[in-house]
Amino acid sequence: MAVFTDTVSARVLAILLPYFSAYKLPTFTISGPRIGAFQLPNALFVAPMAGVTDRPFRSLCKRLGAGYAVSEMVTSRPDLRDSLKTSRRLDHTGEVSPIAVQIAGTEPGMMAEAAAYNIERGAQIIDINMGCPAKKVCNAWAGSALMQDEDLAQRIVAAVVEASSPHGVPVTLKMRTGWCQAERNAVRIARSAEAAGVAMVTVHGRTREQGYAGQAEYDTIAAVKAALRIPVCANGDIDSADKVRQVLAATGADAIMIGRAAQGRPWIFSEIAHELATGEIAPSPATLQVRNWLVDHLHEHHDLYGERAGVRSARKHIGWYVHGLPGADAFRARMNRIDAGADQLGAVSGYFDLLAQTHERLPARLTREAREAAAAL
């Protein structure tokens, strides 16, 4: 493996350190909101991400400071319940309470039935997906497509609440700001969801039309918060304590949800909590600690998916953990050719053990350009 060089990160640190030590950030704490009977331990949530926030990853995020996690969406279609993908998503064995399951669908009766089905299998909170932009989901008029039809959206919310409340299970709603720029109807949909008995609304500050492009906007989330009495969670492009401060100040939201910035960095929740509580930037985690978290993650991942499929689907997680770290490109290329679970675990341990020899703490992640510039010096 290549010798680690980090001249550029050392230079960047040298420039930034005096700035950080001279400037103590203001402290800021927000307690977790209540969803039905569940008082959440804090207000930093991990966002549901299909193919990412499976049970192993959600559990690790919770262990490392996330106050709440929602499952990847599960379809409301009964004919798909026995598919391997859906049945894995329905397995909540050992997950820390509250177990929140997100359902996606387009037909009120089927969504009500899906809520009841998931409650029977351990769901303690049901979340309705009105935010997913994926074509596969939107073409079936589910996910964010529902925002185009407020009447249908309202009937789905009412049916799911009606199916869940006899079990004492609260219902939450996750949506976008609207279907398109000209039709940002999040406030109307949120108001009618609250009237139907929804316990919390999460808003991703983009329209369906935007996909993940451009920047999230927080004015619509602020308008939703101002219009509701139930807790509102803000989501979109949050990746640091600074961003949390900005978003909370801009929206008055009760909680924030982090998606992509948690990929390969499940400790982001405790890092942000530390910075908000103390005003000081958290030291980066010990390199060997990160190795141990990733090894735990991989063990659970292989257990859930089985060795053959698990080794393959774990590669993207490993790629995110090492992204921007010294020697990561070469390591990833080598790791992608490994097919056995024990070999994958060994390679990951070996990478972080070697990194720990030169970096007791995880070094700053560098962009590709910065890595290439460092290598050329």
Ligand SMILES: Cc1cc2nc3c(=O)[nH]c(=O)nc-3n(C[C@H](O)[C@H](O)[C@H](O)COP(=O)(O)O)c2cc1C
């Ligand atoms: C790979 C991926 C899968 C996602 N899957 C879901 C999903 O199943 N349900 C959902 O409500 N949102 C889903 N989302 C949207 C995220 O929950 C979140 O709203 C979005 O990523 C914006 O937050 P971020 O900027 O912190 O990533 C997904 C996002 C990504 C990147």
